Every structure is written in structure tokens, then in C-alpha cells.
Amino acid sequence: MYKRQGLATAATGTAKPGITNIKSSIYAAFLFSILSQNLVFLKAIQLMKPRLQEKYNWYKLNTTPYFLLDIDERRKELFNLASLLGYSKKGMVYVQRKSGIYESLGNKYQIFSTSAYLKSLQEIKVLDIAEEPKRPTIQGFGKSYIITDEGTYAKGFIAYSFSTAILEGALSIPVFKKVKPEMIEITIKFSIISKERMRNYISSIDSKLMKAGRFGNVIAELEALRAQSATLKKDFDEFGAEPLEFQVFYILHARSPQELEVAAQELIPQLTEAGILVDSPNSRSLQKEIYEFSARFSKRYSSTISIAKLYPLAASNIIEEGGVFLGIDDTGAPIVIDTFSRVNGRSNPHWIISGTTGAGKTTTTALLIDRLKKIYKDNVYIFVIDPLANFNRFFQGDSDVFSIVWEYGQEMGLDPVALAREGGINLGDVTDFLVELYQIPGKLRGLMANYIEKCRSISELLKNVRDDLNELEKQKLRNRNLEDLEAYLLNMTTNPDKLIYYGETPTELLKKRTIILGLKTDDNRHKRLAATLLILLAWAQINKLPREMRKIIIIDEAHLLLIYPSIARIIAQIYKTARNLSTGIITITQLVSDYTKNEYSKDIFQLADTKLILKQEDTAEKDLKELARLSDEEIDYVLKSETGQGILKTGSVKTFIHVLLTEEEKAKWRAGV
Incomplete structure (x- = not known):
């Protein structure tokens, strides 16, 4: 208990x-027996009293x-x-x-x-x-x-x-x-x-x-x-x-x-x-x-x-009309949540899901995707950014799902400048992301930002820089910073990363209601770049959809991204603006500590009105207390939780949860636990 x-x-x-x-004591037992023997007499006395x-x-x-x-x-x-x-x-x-x-x-x-x-x-x-x-x-x-x-x-x-x-x-x-x-x-x-x-x-x-x-x-x-x-x-x-x-x-x-x-x-x-x-x-x-x-x-x-x-009323009955059945609390009461509904103190449909390996976060997310599809049918779009290609495996053969896995060395057609303009992402944030990824010196950041503001793609960016260098050369002038910037841009567009930027994105993206964008690579740097651009791709697609339609972006293995301030800043920006487009963002990480890496990752944690905290490692104890604001006994609960068990906080409601799968779901997703 x-x-x-x-x-x-x-x-x-x-x-x-x-x-x-x-x-x-024997004395108490004796009194008890005396009282029992005289019950009839006492009842008779009571009947005699007019009242x-x-x-x-x-x-x-x-x-x-x-x-x-x-x-x-x-x-x-x-x-x-x-x-x-x-x-x-x-x-x-x-x-x-x-x-x-x-x-x-x-x-x-x-x-x-x-x-x-x-x-x-x-x-x-x-x-x-x-x-x-x-x-x-x-x-x-x-x-x-x-x-x-x-x-x-x-x-x-x-x-x-x-x-x-x-x-x-x-x-x-x-x-x-x-x-x-x-x-x-x-x-x-x-x-x-x-x-x-x-x-x-x-x-x-x-x-x-x-x-x-x-x-x-x-x-x-x-x-x-x-x-x-x-x-x-x-x-x-x-x-x-x-x-x-x-x-x-x-x-x-x-x-x-x-x-x-x-x-x-x-x-x-x-x-x-x-x-x-x-x-x-x-x-x-x-x-x-x-x-x-x-x-x-x-x-x-x-x-x-x-x-x-002595409070006898300590029990949860969380059943939100039209919501997703997630499981039960520790007393066996059902937990049904509609995060798109602004009830129970929620102001947005954003989630964070955190759990160590084996905690059940992937299976829980697969359950969430499947049940959302069935409940909302044609009134929801779900985009999954999957750096490890887990969800592609889960939904193989599903006719309602568009699933693609890019392998290392394949063209992806993900131009960061073009995607940022489509999705309304701040171009300064994209500049910071590229500066951080390619270790471009800070003194060149302003120059690069100026060029990005005036172009619509990476190839146009490089062309504009080269044109200006050629013009300077005609005048027999030199600009060291511009020459250095060109060298970095050449590195971007000639190494294997260029395959990420060039090519065409699939035209079938919005023909299905669930889109799973997976990666298959062991190169963490490639994974970081491609996953970030897939987030921009999903956000660009959402901006093309009717505002009133429900939409969700799920970012799996987000701990691989949140450690980088420039990427965390982009995700935080989407968290802040997505609510206005009826869009919920879900980031999935291994530990709540993944949200403490920088000010933007902390923002993401605070911006999510629904937090599902599954089993955590002992190393997360401090952050469970200071960031998640759990009590010592709540922390002890999540440190010792079994698969699918944890604490759910949604708006003003907090409850223990045991995620329940049907036998069909267990058979379908058991490998992803």
C-alpha cells in the first residue's frame, strides 16, 4: 500500500x-458478552422511548x-x-x-x-x-x-x-x-x-x-x-x-x-x-x-x-469523455484521458513520456497511437519521428499508415532552410542548429544568418555566398570571413550530409493519417541531423492541414536531441506554438534528467501539461524531486515500478497508473516493451 x-x-x-x-483482555470480552446477552432488553427499552x-x-x-x-x-x-x-x-x-x-x-x-x-x-x-x-x-x-x-x-x-x-x-x-x-x-x-x-x-x-x-x-x-x-x-x-x-x-x-x-x-x-x-x-x-x-x-x-x-475519499476516477483508455490506478480505477480537451486544468495537449529501458514507454506510445487512430478516425494526423525505426516495425502492414525508413547514404530531401520557411520556424534557430552541428565559429554566425534570411535553400545559400565572393574577386577585394563561411558550406554540401539535404521528400506524406518517419543508422551525428530535419518536415506538413483538425508529433528517443541547446530550442519553439494549430507534441526520453540539460529542455518539460513518468534509474532521483516535484514516496514508487507502471500528471490531476494492453496488443507489440 x-x-x-x-x-x-x-x-x-x-x-x-x-x-x-x-x-x-478477558475483561473486555466479558463486557462484550454481557452486552450481547442484553441486546434484546436494550432494544425493548429503545422501542419504549417516544421519539x-x-x-x-x-x-x-x-x-x-x-x-x-x-x-x-x-x-x-x-x-x-x-x-x-x-x-x-x-x-x-x-x-x-x-x-x-x-x-x-x-x-x-x-x-x-x-x-x-x-x-x-x-x-x-x-x-x-x-x-x-x-x-x-x-x-x-x-x-x-x-x-x-x-x-x-x-x-x-x-x-x-x-x-x-x-x-x-x-x-x-x-x-x-x-x-x-x-x-x-x-x-x-x-x-x-x-x-x-x-x-x-x-x-x-x-x-x-x-x-x-x-x-x-x-x-x-x-x-x-x-x-x-x-x-x-x-x-x-x-x-x-x-x-x-x-x-x-x-x-x-x-x-x-x-x-x-x-x-x-x-x-x-x-x-x-x-x-x-x-x-x-x-x-x-x-x-x-x-x-x-x-x-x-x-x-x-x-x-x-x-x-x-483520516480522509476516506482518497481515490481517483479519471474518465474524460471521448478520451483514450490508458489503464488503471493503484486501486483499479480506470484512467481515460483526452488531452485535446481543456479540462482538469490543462491548457495544451503536449506530453512528455519518460522511462528507462524496459519501462514500457515504447509500447505505451504504440498503444496511444493505435487508440487515437481508432477514436478520432479521420479527424487526427499523427507524425512519428523515429530515430531507431521502432514504430515502423510495430505498424507494418497497417493500411492506414505511411511508413518509411531512410538508411544511411539515402537521399532524403530535407533542406533545413526550406523546411523552416514552410513550417514557420525561426530562421535564427535553424542558423544556430547548423552553426552548432558543423562547429562554425561564432564570429561567422551573424554573417551566415544574414545570408540564410535572403535565401530559400541550402544550395541557394551556397550560390549567394559564391556570387558575392566572385564579385569581390572581380574588384580585387577579399573578405576572409566570407571565404571561411564558403569553406564550411562546402563541407555541408559535399560530405555525406548532402544526401540528407538533396533529393525529394515522399509525395504520399499526407495521403495517410499516420506517418512514421524512421531512420536506420549507427552514425549518431547523422541521426541527430536527420531526426531534427524530420521534426521540421512534420511541422511543415502540419502547417498545411486544417487548423481545427487534431494533430500530433511524436519524437522518440528525444534524449539524443535534447542535449543540444540548438535542437532543444527548435523543439521548445514548436511546443510553444503548436497549441494554436490544435497540435500536441510528445517527446519520449529515458529519464526525466534528459530535460535538465539546458534551459530549452527544461522549458519543454514545463510546457507539457501531461507527464507520464515510468520507471526511472536511481541517478534521476534528484531531478524527480526538483524538476518533476515528486515527493520522496512518489520517487520511491517510480524507482521500483514494474513495466507499464508509473505516475501520470495531467493538468491538475496526478495519479498512479498501470498501463493495460489487450491480449491482441500484447501479441502485436510484445517485442517493443
Whole structure:
């Protein structure tokens, strides 16, 4: 289970009468049996009391990926929940995570959806009213479990003790690894009590402490009471919290008694680690009471602030209409993202995808391409710049894909000056790229930029320089800088690079909706030059397409390019302007550290509103903290992630993710993991 950050220090005291620890002693067990024997009598007394029927309303509550929120967002969530509890006066917070099926593009995935509700005695106008959530009814009993009308086996747990150092968010849904229950229910049943009653309780704690102090007998239990008292006083005096009485229930549902037992064995240690001790009595009558949330024992005193810190609403439900199903979070909830939609705090459709070798970034991108094609059909163009020719292999035989692989020594027809003019790239950025690539002295940079501004191709650039040199020669004049520039240009147009600049680009480029431009070369310098010009080619093609049509440029192995400031600057420029053309840019790198190489690569990271961070190497730890702004526990998660697991941040939403492939996709792309 993902460890919670920070301590809730939820001061919780015992409400009397009641049992505080069913298993702790023979005395507690004796009281428990006495209470059980007198249930009929107590119920009869209750029936004799005339009282008005209480009317409750049910409201839908939003869940949040609480553990991935920053401190300020967490505090806001806690105070909102505390306010709701205080205003409701009496009722319950009910959370249900249930197994289900999510269908996307004809495929079915097992998911676990989380729903949360508030049962309130008071009317709350700021929340949407809801129907009472449906629960399976009791059909019978087994040896230590309930049999429901839905054919599941259920077991109830009730919290009987809370640590003074209880972890924040301790009542969130646990994570099950061995077996996933069909359903888990978490309930906080609460009732606001009078402040006088709470003051008397705190006074009784203080009195016990004073008496124990006289005899030097301040044992651990009393120290716990001292901590509870101090926290409660702070909640009331500083935060204006309301005092309340509460109970916590857990109900597990499984497909068999064996699975139920395995799930219970996973649940109890997780809750204990979080600071909550629970018990599951074998008595049928007590199981029935727990299942129906009607048990009268294990009631505790606390405040609305401290109960809110136990936050049971920590779950993600990210389903954006018309989006791509990517996978599930750590609770099994589906993650469906439409990055072209400006929701959840996004302002652009740009991505970064980062993961070390074997993390699953290539397969995840192939999945993204394939599902985007199926969802948007004729309303999307996808350009893939593939320096290692991975994606060409993935989409072989796909009739909707134009795929080409250039080998070293082939003509490509990629003139940087012509492409920059077509795509609206700053010619100064192209000049810097060529200056850096060919190690042209800085003193010649301005001269070269001046000539590039006046020409439309590399060949015209060389011709103009030569014409001016010939004119100077006629006048018996010399220009050393111009002569040096000509030498560098000759180097550009006579070595093997000239094959990249000369020739014709394929005329079929825009006849297909998915265009994969691959390279096959072991020459890193050739790879760097050709890949950069393929980016310019894709950008030039996008400028020819209707503005409103969705378009995507995917740059694989971008870490090979981002280390060069001039190339990173070109990519950053496209990131900045692409949104206006309904275009998303996706760069794929091995580590988040690849985005720290220069100011432009850092810009690229910040400009991407969607970041998928898969497994990282230990060397990236510092950058995960400082650049990606992950917490220590989030960093630990991505350092230890398995293939396809990581953290997804899209706009204002951050969630754990496990990318899910269909069996067909696994068979098709397994080699690219």
C-alpha cells in the first residue's frame, strides 16, 4: 500500500458506554458478552422511548487522488470534509469500491470504481442529492462470514482503537495484491455531540493524568490520553472544530470464503500499519450489526478536524469523455484521458513520456497511437519521428499508415532552410542548429544568418555566398570571413550530409493519417541531423492541414536531441506554438534528467501539461524531486515500478497508473516493451 505522507495525529477517545478493545483482555470480552446477552432488553427499552423519526438525505461526494496532492490542496480537502461533517450534524460517510467492467473500443477491462456518499441529517445545498447506494442484502451466514443475495461472501470489521500517531488518510481504500475483493465498503458513522459533553471528557482525561502524576504512574496508555487531549483542545480552540462521536466499519466482499480470508489477511496489517486496529467478531448477530452499521459498541470521541484527517475519499476516477483508455490506478480505477480537451486544468495537449529501458514507454506510445487512430478516425494526423525505426516495425502492414525508413547514404530531401520557411520556424534557430552541428565559429554566425534570411535553400545559400565572393574577386577585394563561411558550406554540401539535404521528400506524406518517419543508422551525428530535419518536415506538413483538425508529433528517443541547446530550442519553439494549430507534441526520453540539460529542455518539460513518468534509474532521483516535484514516496514508487507502471500528471490531476494492453496488443507489440 502506498504510504501516507505526514501524521494525522487524530485524537480519538473512548465514548462511554462502549468497548474499546474486543481482543485486548478477558475483561473486555466479558463486557462484550454481557452486552450481547442484553441486546434484546436494550432494544425493548429503545422501542419504549417516544421519539421523532429522523429524516436523512444522501449526497454524492467527489473522490480525489489525495496522496498525490500538494500540501495546500490536501489542507483544503480536509477542511472541506470537516465542514461537511459539522454541518451534517449526524449521519455517515460511505465509500464503496466495486469490481466492474470498463468497455473501450470493443475491449473489456476489469476495473474497480469508487463511489462516495454522505448521509446527512441536515440539508446540504452545495452537494448533489443522490439515491441511497445499493448494497447486497444478507441471505444467510457461514461459519464466520455473511452470504449475500449477490452470491458474494462478506465479512465485517469494526475499528476498536486508533493510534495517537495515526497516518493521514488512514481510512482510504487499502491496496490488495494477492486477491482483489469484489467490493470493499468503508463507513464513518458520526454524530455531533454537545461541547459540554466533550469538555467533561477532556476534564476526565486531565483528572486521570493528575492522579497518575502524583504517584509517578504515567504509563504509555496515559501518555496516549495526554496526546489525545492536547489534539482535541487544539482542534476546538484554534480551528473551531465540532466535537463528535463516531464509529468506523469495513466490509469486505469476495467470490469465495477462501478469497475472503486472504483479503482479510491483507486488510488487517495495512490498517494496523496506518494506525487503526480492527476486529471481526465471529458472532452472527454482531456480524449482522456491523454489516448493517448498527453496532452500538466501539464508539469513539473526536473532532470533525481529526476525523477529516483520516480522509476516506482518497481515490481517483479519471474518465474524460471521448478520451483514450490508458489503464488503471493503484486501486483499479480506470484512467481515460483526452488531452485535446481543456479540462482538469490543462491548457495544451503536449506530453512528455519518460522511462528507462524496459519501462514500457515504447509500447505505451504504440498503444496511444493505435487508440487515437481508432477514436478520432479521420479527424487526427499523427507524425512519428523515429530515430531507431521502432514504430515502423510495430505498424507494418497497417493500411492506414505511411511508413518509411531512410538508411544511411539515402537521399532524403530535407533542406533545413526550406523546411523552416514552410513550417514557420525561426530562421535564427535553424542558423544556430547548423552553426552548432558543423562547429562554425561564432564570429561567422551573424554573417551566415544574414545570408540564410535572403535565401530559400541550402544550395541557394551556397550560390549567394559564391556570387558575392566572385564579385569581390572581380574588384580585387577579399573578405576572409566570407571565404571561411564558403569553406564550411562546402563541407555541408559535399560530405555525406548532402544526401540528407538533396533529393525529394515522399509525395504520399499526407495521403495517410499516420506517418512514421524512421531512420536506420549507427552514425549518431547523422541521426541527430536527420531526426531534427524530420521534426521540421512534420511541422511543415502540419502547417498545411486544417487548423481545427487534431494533430500530433511524436519524437522518440528525444534524449539524443535534447542535449543540444540548438535542437532543444527548435523543439521548445514548436511546443510553444503548436497549441494554436490544435497540435500536441510528445517527446519520449529515458529519464526525466534528459530535460535538465539546458534551459530549452527544461522549458519543454514545463510546457507539457501531461507527464507520464515510468520507471526511472536511481541517478534521476534528484531531478524527480526538483524538476518533476515528486515527493520522496512518489520517487520511491517510480524507482521500483514494474513495466507499464508509473505516475501520470495531467493538468491538475496526478495519479498512479498501470498501463493495460489487450491480449491482441500484447501479441502485436510484445517485442517493443
